[in-house]
Amino acid sequence: MVLVLDFGSQYTRLIARRLRELRVFSLILPGRASLEEILKHKPQALILSGGPNSVFDPDAPRPGRIREKTR
Numbered sequence: 001m002v003l004v005l006d007f008g009s010q011y012t013r014l015i016a017r018r019l020r021e022l023r024v025f026s027l028i029l030p031g032r033a034s035l036e037e038i039l040k041h042k043p044q045a046l047i048l049s050g051g052p053n054s055v056f057d058p059d060a061p062r063p064g065r066i067r068e069k070t071r
Helices: 010-023 036-038 064-070
Strands: 003-004 026-030 045-049
Touching: 003 010, 010 026, 010 036
Parallel strands: 003 026, 003 045
Antiparallel strands: none
């Protein structure tokens, strides 16, 4: 089981499809999914599928846990 966390990338669905073609079960969740939501799926791997925002941009998407700590 591989979770693909979608942070706005145009390739998220393509990544999931390629995994499925390799016979790897994958599930797409929004990048803001909580840690509890992620852990309930018991993933063996995570793929972070980024968007067009710069990682240095203060408004760039962040995982839920990190966002809570920075407020």
